[in-house]
Amino acid sequence: MVNIQQYKQMLEQPWGKIQYEITFAQLAHLKNKKILDFGSGLGLVSQFLGENNEVVAIEPEKEMLFAYPNHTYKKILGSLEQVEKFEAESFDIVLCHNVLEYIEENNRENYLSELKRVLKQDGKLSIIKHNQVGKIMQAVVFSNDVDQALELLKGNEFRSVSFNSGTTYTIDKLLEMSKMKLVKYQAIRTFYSLQMNEVKTKDNWLKKMTEMELAVCDLYPYKDISFLQHVWLMKE
Template sequence: MINISHYKDMLQQPWGKIQYEITFAQLAHLENLDILDFGAGFGLVSQFLSQKNRVTAVEPEADMLLADDHQTYTKIIGSLEVLKDLPSQTFDVICCHNVLEYIEPSQRPAYIQTFERLLRPGGRLSIIKHNLVGKVLQSVVLNNDIETALGLLEGEVFKSLSFAQGKVYSLEDLEKMSQLTIDNYLAIRSFYSLQPNHFKTEEGWLEKMTQMELAVADLQPYKDVSFLQHVWMKKSL
């Protein structure tokens, strides 16, 4: 189950806002495209992208998708089942952000393969995923939770205050799920997941940390130790 209230409250905090600031910066180059935002939540990414693109948002939780009736992009309530009704090669870009962690691992290939069908030749899939290394670092450094960190290393599920329990997957796992190839991957939350939250309410923190996060987003080793990874996968021509 999704704790919508907790998730909404988190988005109002500096550590909630910065994640979307980074994400928006990494999507800002997209223009005049047909885009599917799968698992759109409150539609923050859809709303940002719809400023310069044609966006269809799919989300199973109606209370989230319909929370703001001022948004103008296309909204579809549902999940994988509604994608079956969409024609092949409909979209230039598909976004699937922080979703697959909460899907049964055996079912994930069906999602990726459906995205592949819906992408036009040369189209790209934008996936934001939890990164095992980054989650272990946050558990130890920020939370001082050694038990959770050891459990993650042993492949245990993780618990989320906003979402149901989830399970991480690797870049290699993604490549095995379809014929899509990884074009690149970027860091999200290399540093701020390791800082105590009291720093994050200081004046100017959001702007300075966003600048820092973006400065290392495409650099190693930072994108290999970030809490989240933004993976771009491409469909062949």
């Protein structure tokens, strides 16, 4: 089960806010689109995009879906069975952020196939995924937990502070499962996951670190070592 209160408290901290600042910046170009946010969580991304787009959010956890009184987008309680109700090619953009890690590996292809089905031709799928390399770096540098890093290196499950256990997957594996074209991928959390939290409460930290993260998010090797990767796929 998701620990919603713990998750909401984390989002109030500078190290919780910055991830969404980076994500919003990478999505800000989307205007006048019909968007499906699958696994929308607390709806922060849906709320942001709903200001300039028509957004439908699907979330299986009722407490998360209705955690905030957002009104800029439509909320649907459920999971893949709700996606199946939409006609093919219903959306310009589909978001699937921090979701596939928590789905059984042998079922991920089914989810991707259905998300692809509801995309319009030339529509884009936005996936935010955990990156094994970045997670290992954080385990060693930030958490000082070599045992955890070694388990991650073996490809074993990781456990999130607020969510259930999950497993990482590569971009190559994502392309194989989705049968879609890679447009680009971007870094999220290249540096700030490696800093101790004490420095993150200092004046101007959030602004300056967000600037730094965005400065490298499209550059090698930074996007190959980031904690999260934002992958854009296109339906052909």
